[in-house]
Amino acid sequence: MDAFTTLDGLVVPLDRANVDTDAIIPKQFLKSVKRSGFGPNLFDEWRYLDVGEPDQDGVPLGYSSGRPLNADFVLNQPRYNGAQILIARDNFGCGSSREHAVWALLDYGIRVVIAPSFADIFYNNCFKNGVLPFALSGDEVDRLFNEIEASEGYRLKVDLAAQHVTLPSGETMRFEIDNFRKACLLQGLDEIGLSLQHADAVHDYETKRKQDAPWLFAS
């Protein structure tokens, strides 16, 4: 996993609440057995005017060049080209647990997601992939939406170690993040490797459980 420390990036505003993972990456693209290549199909149903299908005739999954774009959809507006920060409304990432949603955002180039609130599983999945999600208050998010709308090329500077985001005016907004997640993200740590450091404790636990609840080890 790539580490995340700071990012100075263009912001794209997605003015919707309850953006679900079905919308972020529709199910027909979940048939891939890889982690990459989902970017072209990020928000597929909103981004394109035709129906996106993973091609069955040898065109790689996620291929999408030449498809008719929905010019009204925010990601298709030229001023947001190359955005690395996505801002949206409440309950972002609700629905299915598909980590493909995070892979699609990342593959497209998004490293930071800002919203007033997130669905738990999506939020968790972000940290496994070097994507930083953080919540700001509804008022702060409102203000950012207004400022982004008003000025083309609007950028934010995100500093994970300091836990704040700096606005073009120089003002900062603070965000909360749990220490363990922060440490893993800052260093791009392999969590499985970290967990295996507890292996002895896990073996001890299993020995005890086998006595207390032998049926759990029956099959």
Next chain:
Amino acid sequence: MSKNTLYDKLWDSHQVRETDEGASVLYIDRHLVHEVTSPQAFEGLRMAGRKPWRADSVLATPDHNVPTTDRSRGIEETVARIQVETLDNNCDEFGLTEYKMDDPRQGIVHVVGPESGATLPGMTVVCGDSHTSTHGALGALSFGIGTSEVEHVLATQCLIQKKSKNMLIQVGGRLRDGVSAKDMALAIIGEIGTAGGTGYAIEFGGEAVRALSVEGRMTLCNMTIEAGARVGMVAVDDKTIEYVRGRIYAPKPEQWEQAKAAWADLHSDEGAEFDRVVTIDGAAIEPQVTWGTSPEMVLPVGGTVPRPEDEADSVKRGNIERALVYMGLEGGQAITDIKLDKVFIGSCTNSRIEDLRDAAALINGRQVAESINQALVVPGSGLVKRQAEAEGLDQVFTEAGFEWREPGCSMCLAMNADRLGDGEHCASTSNRNFEGRQGQGGRTHLVSPAMAAAAAIAGHFVDVAQYMQTPDNKEEV
């Protein structure tokens, strides 16, 4: 002695240790695996040269991509076939138990788990699927995880987790006839909203919950994730224990008494504290129908679709407007005036034997309306299918004009060929009515099995009570 909630007890009994940062290393007893969220996890294991920590804790089955029609020629769509074959190969390579597509026990992973006894009271259960909350109906701690965590559990048998807050949802009173666990789930989501449970583990209690069958409790816990919570639970009682007895992976006879004694403690202590308590009057719940593109956009069947102009909050008004456009509905329209094109009875929410019995009882010799293009019944597992056939339910459905299919997720998410066309309205017993969920441009209305059956007969939504009052008034047999 301290008073603990059911969630506290399940958590404490699985905490291997606390990390320096205050998180818990949580031991996982059962890991359910399906084909969509696991390939990248197995690939990760291989790349790191790791092996599953405890192969016997895994039970796998393909469900999302499998065809529900004749399977004798395998899966025709190449990418779907590759994904199912990848699961087969991974399970073979790592020595994991899998109910493959041609196994009579294959089915939707959340139906297969409890049915086989692979998920039991007091367990921690995970799966790369958000509806893993289902298994909490047995008094287990079960929740959905992402693919990276699937790999984590395979490699370490543990997850590093932060404990959630405790919420109790008390449903008092008695449900009216024709009102089911599904209506209860939808009414709760309508009450607390799709983010109402975010950050919480929810325990369902109260007279109306206790009165539910174990399968009904599964329906209720299944939709906890639609209320924003990863974990839903119901305390163990005699019904739970009777349900588990004799299943394939249930405790052996010589372990049975020990298991029963351990399970007797799987309830919240009298006076245990919850961070939030929600009280709902079960007797007041009516059959529910969703009208919009989020499960919280739900109304009693007698209701009318909201008018945006009545909503003061601009963000909410925008959501209503967008949902009305997508759904092709007008503010103020009666729910019973929504014309339907398709009906789907199935999914991990409502494809168990009791669900099929409910729907079949409602049909009771009546016919699917002419205006319905397709009505599908997709049993949750091969065993459910076999049981239903033994009871003659398949006959009831096919004679009424329903198609009787092979088990799988099917039109719940339309990864296989079963899907809605652009603009089609569907009465569906599944759990998500998101835009495009059942096919691009498709319009989903979530309902109970009996409501779906009633809608199939009428061609539009009706209160099930209408058909239940006249059980003998068969139009034709």
